[in-house]
Amino acid sequence: MIKMQQTMRWFGPQDTVSLLDIRQAGATGVVTALHQIPVGEVWPVEAIQERQQIVREAGMEWTVVESLPVHEEIKRATGNYKQYIENYKISLKNLSDCGIKVITYNFMPILDWVRTHHDYANQDGSKALLYNQDAFTYFELHLLKRPNAENDYTDAQKTSALEFGSTLSEDDKKLLFKNVLLGLPGSKINFTAEQILSLLDDYKHIDNTKLRENLVYFLSEVAPVAEELGSKLAIHPDDPPFSVLGLPRIVSTEEDIKVIFDAVPQKANGLCYCTGSLGANPKNNLERVIEEHGDRIHFLHLRNVIRENDSVFRESEHLNGDNNMEAIMEKLILLMKKRDISLPMRPDHGFLHAIEEGIEQYPGYSLVGRLKGLAELRGLEMGIGYKLQ
Known part of the structure; x- marks a missing residue:
């Protein structure tokens, strides 16, 4: 074989x-x-x-x-x-x-890849990677503040993201920002907001x-x-x-x-x-x-x-x-x-x-x-x- x-x-x-x-x-x-x-x-x-x-x-x-x-x-x-x-x-x-x-x-x-959470807690206590669209939408609109990003989302999506953001502490917001802007594989250096916005402008x-x-x-x-x-x-x-x-x-x-x-x-x-x-x-x-x-x-x-639904997937x-x-x-x-x-x-x-x-x-x-x-x-x-x- x-x-x-x-x-x-x-x-x-x-x-x-x-x-x-x-x-x-x-x-x-x-x-x-x-x-x-x-x-x-x-x-x-x-x-x-x-x-x-x-x-x-x-x-x-x-x-x-x-x-x-x-x-x-x-x-x-x-x-x-x-x-x-x-x-x-x-x-x-x-x-x-x-x-x-x-x-x-x-x-x-x-x-290269994007996740909003790097430490989702499984039932046995192990940690997994997870993508939550509400979290990402909140990151884009209220943390990164990408110009014109609001045009990419429906009113319902924007409302749902804002509700998600209302549950976050300041430390949670910093962690979300860090998770999304993780640098290239092999690097431990995260992108800054200024770097990302400049790169986005190029596209x-x-x-x-x-x-x-x-x-x-x-x-x-x-x-x-x-x-x-x-x-x-x-x-x-x-x-x-x-x-x-x-x-x-x-x-x-x-x-x-x-x-x-x-x-x-x-x-x-x-x-x-x-x-x-x-x-x-x-x-x-x-x-x-x-x-x-x-x-x-x-x-x-x-x-x-x-x-888990149309907005959330996680590693299993x-x-x-x-x-x-x-x-x-x-x-x-x-x-x-x-x-x-x-x-x-x-x-x-x-x-x-x-x-x-x-x-x-x-x-x-x-x-x-x-x-x-x-x-x-x-x-x-x-x-x-x-x-x-």
């Missing part, structure tokens, strides 16, 4: 979760990135090899890049975007020369159509290079899969994915199949995504969510949520058998357990919660795999 490559994300030497921790959790590979290199600059071979050596000395391999970030000027097709695309191609080649062939990226403007003339055109142009340049190198580009879906801050979103639905793949047909132009991001939109059929785009799936993020246990993980796992096992390939997989956004309370770490990336998720996913894969034999 072909099994998934079991990996965990590691943010580099500054990560409070060590490589030894990850190896002892049962992972054989590491998903990481060179966060110290400014976005848009070339990743030199020497820096890639240095990171590879660190991972190898811990008994594992660097199997997937997450992420090789796309510069904002590429997303807007402004300024030095053509030079940044050339730099991206060089980084792809350097990674390929070092044997790293799967590269994850996203095309979300400004913010005021870019809608979904224009952003999609810019993505297709980017992919038309880099996908042929990846194809020639034997590398795979895996775009991460929008998280959450709908507009925030009035920004365009173009990788949120099944139709979005189809449009991207039809526009740039190289198989190297593929998907990071994130069940949590896609699953937060109840209109997405996650099993159908595998059926229709299985040959484009290059990397797996397996996690689950519970949609990996096997217990609104996504049918058993059916998804079965289709993925059959897909790997059909393609004769072992896909890299990582658990995602584990709970924060009491044993790790107080340890500084990236939200959603505590060790114990991800270890639990990895163990559950490994068991599910093994059980379904035996059933299918």
Whole structure:
């Protein structure tokens, strides 16, 4: 039976979760990135090899890049975007020369992902990530005060948000502001209101159509290079899969994915199949995504969510949520058998357990919660795999 490559994300030497921790959790590979290199600059071979050596000395391999970030000027097709695309191609080649062939990226403007709460209390006392639309609306209208944001909401939504805000203390408001404006992965520095408002102004003339055109142009340049190198580009879906801050979103639905793949047909132009991001939109059929785009799936993020209502979703246990993980796992096992390939997989956004309370770490990336998720996913894969034999 072909099994998934079991990996965990590691943010580099500054990560409070060590490589030894990850190896002892049962992972054989590491998903990481060179966060110290400014976005848009070339990743030199020497820096890639240095990171590879660190991972190898811990008994594992660097199997997937997450992420090789796309510069904002590429997303807007402004300024030095053509030079940044050339730099991206060089980084792809350097990674390929070092044997790293799967590269994850996203095309979300400004913010990689958004949650309003980083410490939702589960019944057992563990903590989870949560998105509450009322909280976000209150943040936009009354904390960030984004110009013209009120035009994006109905009167009922504005009233509901104001009612939510009336329950918050000043400390609660500061925490909400901090949670929403969390910086890029691998960074512990939050965006300021001034920074965000300035960045938003840069996108005021870019809608979904224009952003999609810019993505297709980017992919038309880099996908042929990846194809020639034997590398795979895996775009991460929008998280959450709908507009925030009035920004365009173009990788949120099944139709979005189809449009991207039809526009740039190289198989190297593929998907990071994130069940949590896609699953937060109840209109997405996650099993159908595998059926229709299985040959484009290059990397797996397996996690689950519970949609409490139209306005709130939260991370759940990996096997217990609104996504049918058993059916998804079965289709993925059959897909790997059909393609004769072992896909890299990582658990995602584990709970924060009491044993790790107080340890500084990236939200959603505590060790114990991800270890639990990895163990559950490994068991599910093994059980379904035996059933299918």
